[in-house]
Amino acid sequence: MAHNDSGGGFALELRDLHKSFGKTEIIRGASLAVRPGERVAIIGPNGAGKSTLFNLISGRFAPTSGEVLLHGARIDGRAPFEINRMGLSRSFQITNIFPRLSVFENLRCGVLWSLGYRYAFWRFLSRLQDANERATQLMEMIQLSGKRDVLAMNLTYAEQRALEVGITIAGGASVILLDEPTSGMSTTETTRFIALIREVTEGRTLLTVEHDMGVVFGLADRIAVVVYGEVIAFDTPERVRANPRVQEAYLGSVIAAQQAEGH
Numbered sequence: 001m002a003h004n005d006s007g008g009g010f011a012l013e014l015r016d017l018h019k020s021f022g023k024t025e026i027i028r029g030a031s032l033a034v035r036p037g038e039r040v041a042i043i044g045p046n047g048a049g050k051s052t053l054f055n056l057i058s059g060r061f062a063p064t065s066g067e068v069l070l071h072g073a074r075i076d077g078r079a080p081f082e083i084n085r086m087g088l089s090r091s092f093q094i095t096n097i098f099p100r101l102s103v104f105e106n107l108r109c110g111v112l113w114s115l116g117y118r119y120a121f122w123r124f125l126s127r128l129q130d131a132n133e134r135a136t137q138l139m140e141m142i143q144l145s146g147k148r149d150v151l152a153m154n155l156t157y158a159e160q161r162a163l164e165v166g167i168t169i170a171g172g173a174s175v176i177l178l179d180e181p182t183s184g185m186s187t188t189e190t191t192r193f194i195a196l197i198r199e200v201t202e203g204r205t206l207l208t209v210e211h212d213m214g215v216v217f218g219l220a221d222r223i224a225v226v227v228y229g230e231v232i233a234f235d236t237p238e239r240v241r242a243n244p245r246v247q248e249a250y251l252g253s254v255i256a257a258q259q260a261e262g263h
């Protein structure tokens with residue numbers, strides 16, 4: 001998918017975003033500028049507004065005020081499918097998967113959906129070969145070629161998460177949002193999965209919401225720390241780790257807790 005990188009050359013930009021639910025302001029002037037190809041982890045305490053930010057970026061919610069730009073083009077207030085067509089794809093944990101379709105069929109659906117050929121049957125047929133090839137390629141990337149005809153519901157949890165990532169990238173989106181991609185996985189599965197995510201998102205812009213600090217520090221080029229609806233730091237893992245404000249607001253207690261649990 002070709003994109004025109006105007007607007008400062010950022011893949012994704014949040015400008016002074018605000019979001020209220022009723023009288024409660026949840027996002028309180030969040031700003032962030034992500035460069036093309038960067039991998040960014042959004043971290044912060046429970047209830048800080050991380051999922052709400054994802055919902056504002058992917059179009060599930062419209063902001064109360066402020067702007068969201070995708071490759072320089074305003075996307076705030078647009079419908080999720082429009083934003084998807086403009087090159088941003090979000091995983092919804094395993095709910096994108098059709099449990100009674102095979103691995104291959106799930107991936108092909110992802111490709112066809114992104115091509116927008118669901119209703120134009122003659123065009124659908126002419127593109128089916130392309131979609132088959134792309135689905136085969138994706139299956140190799142997510143290391144599920146050996147499970148081509150297995151129904152999604154019969155995959156292991158980790159395989160379902162890999163399939164989910166495959167569907168998310170199927171349309172060739174340049175900006176990928178992953179919600180806690182390794183949640184529920186064992187330590188070994190997590191390590192393998194981080195490597196897979198790095199590989200399949202190579203050259204794309206990646207945003208994740210993540211609680212596991214091992215994943216965050218293993219995956220992210222830069223970390224955005226959200227506290228009470230604001231981005232209080234956005235920097236490299238080393239600098240974020242050393243930032244006194246982050247230590248105080250969040251990271252000190254989380255790292256101590258995860259070290260105590262043996263992570």
Ligand SMILES: Nc1ncnc2c1ncn2[C@@H]1O[C@H](COP(=O)(O)OP(=O)(O)OP(=O)(O)O)[C@@H](O)[C@H]1O
Nearest residue numbers: 021022026044045046047048049050051052053209
């Ligand atoms: N649709 C909604 N209507 C009303 N309040 C909402 C809605 N969505 C989120 N909130 C509130 O916004 C606040 C932030 O929620 P959000 O899920 O964005 O936080 P989070 O940082 O992702 O938290 P967690 O780490 O626990 O997942 C919470 O107080 C939540 O109750």
